[in-house]
Amino acid sequence: MQFQIDNMGCGGCARSITTTIQAHDPAAQVMIDLPAKRVTVTTQADVTAIEQALLQAGFPPQRIA
Template sequence: MQFQIDKMGCGGCARSITATIHTLDPAADVVIDLPTKRVAVTSKADGMAIEQALSQAGFPPRRIA
């Protein structure tokens, strides 16, 4: 699944997003493209749970795929 996260602006944001996803699935593969503000996630965790966790962390996502 892929997300657009417009509030992601720096490497610290990217690390926080990765850590948030890893709290739900430590084995998740998280690929971040900072210039386009896109995050690709391969995980066994529920997509809605990931979206909720990211929103609570201050990075509201918009699912794009």
């Protein structure tokens, strides 16, 4: 799954996003493209659960098809 996260602007944001996702699935692989503000996640977790976690962490995601 891929997300656009427009308010991700620094390495600290990227670490927070990775930590948030891995709290739901410790085995999740998270790839951050900071300049493009995109996050690619390989996980068995439910996409809606990941979206809600990111939203609660202050990083509203937009799902990329």
